[in-house]
Amino acid sequence: MKLLKFVLPALILTGGIAIFSFSSFGKPEYTKSTKKSCGTCHQNKAPKDGKDLTAVGECYKEKKSLEGCTEQK
Numbered sequence: 001m002k003l004l005k006f007v008l009p010a011l012i013l014t015g016g017i018a019i020f021s022f023s024s025f026g027k028p029e030y031t032k033s034t035k036k037s038c039g040t041c042h043q044n045k046a047p048k049d050g051k052d053l054t055a056v057g058e059c060y061k062e063k064k065s066l067e068g069c070t071e072q073k
Contacts, residue, residue, distance in 0.1 A: 034066050042057055
């Protein structure tokens with residue numbers, strides 16, 4: 001019974017961390033593959049939710065490539 005009081009909360013905590021740590025919107029591999037900073041596709045230089053995309057970011061979202069994506073001024 002003592003073991004259950006320790007193990008059950010530990011499992012719940014571990015499961016919660018595993019679930020919520022993978023639900024991030026930012027993808028470091030995009031920066032590595034494009035060799036561009038976050039500010040290329042996002043209005044905010046440190047995006048939190050991924051919803052602040054520029055025209056270039058919207059283009060990249062559709063094509064998965066920066067080829068042909070240019071910022072309109």
